[in-house]
Amino acid sequence: MVDVQGTVADGFEPVRDAFVDNFARRGERGAAVAVYREGHKVVDLWAGTKDVEGGAEGAGGDGTGGDGAGGEPWAQGTAQVVRSVTKGIAAAVPLLLHQRGQLDLDGRVGTYWPEFKANGKERVLVRHLLSHRAGVPVLDTPLAPVQAIDGFHGPRAVAAQRPVWEPGTAHGYHAHTYSWLIGELVRRVTGRTIGRWIAEEIARPLGLDLWLGLPREQRGRVGRIGPVEAPPAPASQGPRLRPKRSVTEAYQNPDSLTRRAFGAISPLPDENDPAYLEAELPASGGVATADALARFYAALIGPLPSAGPLRSGGRLFAPATLTLARTEESAGPDEVLVVGTRFGLGYMLHGPASPLLGPGSFGHPGRGGSLAFADPDSGVAFGYVTNGMQRGVTADPRAQALVRALRAALT
Template identity: 40%
Template structure:
C-alpha cells in the first residue's frame, strides 16, 4: 500500500484510521478525503495510486471524475442566483427559457427541475455522442419533449438531464455556460481544483478510474443485499430492483443518455472537455470539502451561500410525490430511497451518509461524496478512482461516521 500523506489534526485520527483501512482492506486504489470545520481543514489526506498501469502515485494535485457529485456544484450555482434575486424558484421555467414551454411544460416551476420532478429524466430523441457533447441538440430535444408524467406529481432521478435543465436556466440568466459560472463564481474565489469541462492542460493530473469486480454473483444476491439495507421483505425488494435498475429501466437510460454515454465514450477527451453539469466534474477531495464548507461557514473570508439560502435549498421536496414507475403497492418501500431537496440529497441512512440531522450533499456513482452540515459547520469531500457498483458504498458511509464520532 502506498503511503498516506496530508494533514490530520489532533482529535481527528479516527477519520485517518478509517481512510487507511480502506486501502488495507483493498477497498481503495487511489483516493482523497478532506474535512473542513469552521472554514478550515482538520483532515486533508490522499494516497494510493492514480494509475495502476503506470504505477503513478496519487499526489496532492491529482483530480478524478466525480460523476453525480457534480450535481451539488451545479445546484450551488443556481442557488447563488436565487440569493442574488436573479432566479425565482417558484417562477415558471419559461420566464427565463421561453422555448421550454412546448408540449405541456409551460407551467413547470424552476424548483421541479432542481428536485427531479419535471418528468424529463431521459431525452426521447436518439442523439449521437457528438450531439450530446455539443449541448444545444440536447436543449432543443428537451424543449420539444413531452413530460413522462404530469410534472409535480411524481419524481425520478434525472441522472444526466438534470445538468442540462438547470444549466440552461443558469445560462439564460447569466449568458454564460454552467461550467463558466462555476469557474468564475465558485472555483476561482475559493481556489478550487475543480472543473465542469476539463481543460486539456489538466489531463496529466487526472487519475485513471478502474471498475471494481461486480460484488454480486447473481441477481438474487443483489436483491437480498438491497432488502437487508432497506429493511424490506425480499418479495418486495425483487420487483423494486427490477423496476428501478433492470436493463431496460428508465434510470439506466437516464444515466447513459439512451446508451450514448458508456464505459468507452466517457473516457474520450471530447466527453471530459464538454460540460455535463449532471455528471462530469473533475475534482479532488479538498476542493469538494472546501466548496461545501463555504455553504455553512466562512472560508478564508469568503462565504458562498447565506444561512437562509441553505435552509431553503435543503428543504425536502420529494416527500410530496411518489417515485415514477413504481407500482402503488411498492411505493411505501421507496420512502427513504430518494430524499431530494432542491439539488441535494438530504441525510437519510442508509442511502445518504449523515453528518447530522440537517446535513445535505450529493454522492457520485463509483463512490465520491460531497456533503455539509450547517449545525457543526462541516464540509466533507471524498473521491476515489476505484469505482464500486454496490448499492450503498461503505467507504463514504464509514468515513462520515468517523467524522461524527470525532465531532462528538
C-alpha cells in the same frame, strides 16, 4: 501496506484509520478525503495510484512512493471526474442567482427558456428542476455521446420531451437530463455557460481545483477512473438487508424509467475521454480534488479564512439560501431510483438511501463512490474522491466508512 500521505488534526485520527481500512478491506485503488470544520482544514489525506489501472497497492506498489509496478502515485493535487457529485456543485448556481435577485425559484422555466414550454411543460417551475420533480428524467430518443456534449442537442431534446409524469406531482432522479435542464437555464438567465459561471464566480474566488469543463492544461492532473469489484462483506457482519426493490434490479428492465434515465446517453460515454472532461455536463462531468469539494461545501455554510473576493462576507450562501438548499422538497419512493430518496433544492438530504453526517446535512454522492456534503449543525464539510467505481448509486461502503469515522470523531 498503503502509503497514506497528508495530515489529520488531533481528534480526527478515526478518519485516517477508516481511510487506510478502505484500501485493506474495501477494494480501494486510489483516493483522497478532506474535511473542513468551521472553515479550517482538519483532514487532508490521499493514497494509492492515480489511475485505477495502477492496481490496488500503494504508491509505487512497494510503499516507496516511486513509479513502480503499482503505477503513478496519487499526489496531493490529483483530481478525478466525480460523476453526480457535480450536481451539488451545479445546484449552487441557480441558488446563487436567486440570492442575487436574478432568478425566481417559483417562476416558470418557460419564462426564461420559451422553447421548454412544449409538450405539457408550461407549468414546470424552476424549483421542479432542482428537486427532480420536472418529469423529464428520460429522453424518448437517447443522445449519442458526441451529441450529449455539444451544448445543442441536449437542451433541444429536453425542451421537446413530453413529461412521463405530471410535473410537480412526483419525483424521480434526473440522472443525465439534469445536465441540460440546469445548464441551459443558467445560460438563458446569465448569458454564460454554467462551467464558465462556476469558474468565474466560485472556483477562482475560492481557489478551488474544481472544473466543469476541464481546461486542457489541467489534463495531466486527472487520474483515470474505472470499475472495480467491492469485496464481499465479512461473514461476521451477518446477512446484508436488501430493499424490496433495488436500482440494480430495476436497471435490468429495458423499459423501466431507471434504465431509460441512465440510458439518456447511449452508448455510455467514456468518462476518461478528454472531450468528455472538457464538456460542461452539470449532472456528471465535474472534475475536482477532494480538498476542492470540501472547501466548496465549507464556503456554502460559513466563511473561509482565505476565501478571496466573495460577495457575502467570505461565504457563498446567505442564511436564507442555505435554508432553501437543505429544506425537503421531495421525499419518498423515487420514480427512477425506486428506493426512497430525499432532495432539497438541488441537493440530496440525509436519509437511508444516502446517509450523510446527520439530519441537517446536504450534499450529493456520485455513482460508484465519490461524495461531498456539508453539515451546518457541526460546521463540517466533507469531500471524498476515488478512481475505483464500485457498483451503487448512493451509499458506497468506502464513503460511508469515512462518514461513520467522522461522526465518531465529532462525538
